[in-house]
Amino acid sequence: MHGLINRAIQCFVRDSYGQRRWVDVTRLAGLEIIDFEAMLQYEDSTTKALVAAIAKTLRVPEETVLEDLGTYLVSHPNVEALRRLLRFGGVNFVEFLHSLDDLPERARLAVDDLIIPGLELEELSPDRFSLRCSYDYVGFGHVIIGVLRTMADDYGALVFLEHNGVKDGVEVIDITLIETAFASGREFDLGARAE
């Protein structure tokens, strides 16, 4: 697994629950390191062990951990760069949804050995979509749900999201658009740079 993903998990736990908790998590996961490097590769099993350890420490299901991670990724000021990069996908939430198909390609443009979930959007009707999410790590669809929920807020859209289970190793997320301009959303200034 790419270090960026493990590093994201580390920042999520550290920024949400403190460094002390993060150290506990790494011990519980049986890891010998505390800090992940964003630009190195790690064993896939490490990521799974981390998520399991966080769930155990926080006494919540793994799905909750993953969804909270997704929320963190696009809302915490420490990772503002990612939210900005996603906002380049479109000027409104529907355009953003359609840009998800390109997301793995976009990620590879930035960091060429970064593999993120393959995403395929199907438009069932103008306000109903189905997103198919395929990844080595089954369960990562919950991260995508956290990201989508927060990005909808970011665009000021009101949506209903539901994880519809795993079919042939592919996770399916149902998206219902209730209101595209529900709230004013957050500013997105093209010229601003994330810190």
Next chain:
Amino acid sequence: MTDTQDMLRMLDVLCPMHVQLDANGLISHAGPTLQKLYPDLALPGQGFLDVFELSRPKRITNMEGLLATAGQKLHLRKRLKPLTGLKGVLVPMPMTGGAMVNLGFGISILDAVSDYDLNAADFAATDLTIEMLYLVEAKSAAMEASRKLNLRLQGAMIAAEEQAFTDTLTGLKNRRALEHILPRLVKDCTPFGLMQVDLDFFKQVNDALGHAAGDAVLQHVARVLVESSRDEDCVARVGGDEFVLVFRGATDLEIMGRIADRIISEVENPVPFRDTICKVSASVGIAMYSGCGETDMDQLLSDADTALYASKHAGRSTYRVFEPQMRDSGPLAG
């Protein structure tokens, strides 16, 4: 007339940064994004060359000159601040005697988006600008992550090097550090004084009182040597009870002799260890490198060693400066 209006509306979508010029070079219409560059000035009615300066090709002052550039790449600059650079191309409109110029930001795009508060809707749908901005931002973020990793790796490397060059018991440099420093000084023709210090009766302390006592003595000697040298000098422990000091820039034998005397007398101070005291003394050999002449590290160390043997021969607790004839009367010759 409506045809023209329809045409302009289409052009505003396809080329939101174009301008229409009449036969006199006055702007008759400006695309919506281009107009954003002049928030306080309506472009229609302005002379094109009054609002944009043509920097290449040069010396074009009128409509006739402009028309002659048809199809060429134009380099322009806004005449009002911010002086944003623009690229453009002109196409004549034979029907009216005027022309259409399509403009773009080129590399100035990064500043332009913040200077003019541009957003995705200001660019044609086929324009790659948004993708380029995405890429610039994504690459900067990735580069920043790499830069931080490099800094951490560099820090780790420096720490590892320092560890590799340090004698852990005394905190002095080790032989590896000496072998790193000496050849450089010789190569740079930097003069230095080389002092080899050897402890007398150290084995007896070790044998009688154990290694812990020996370690206490070595730490005491290390302190003496560090206090007798400057920061820019090198103090290394190169063997069990052997030390080498490199005095950078030293050429004065008298000063070297005084330092050696001080070291010898300080080393002889008794070292308390548990309920007893340890006593050792030191013999010193000195070799000088004047900054020129055919020699190398091994030769200089061997010279200092020869001088050290001469001082041991002379009854210990003293120093000798290397002289070539010592080689013939040294312990091997003796």
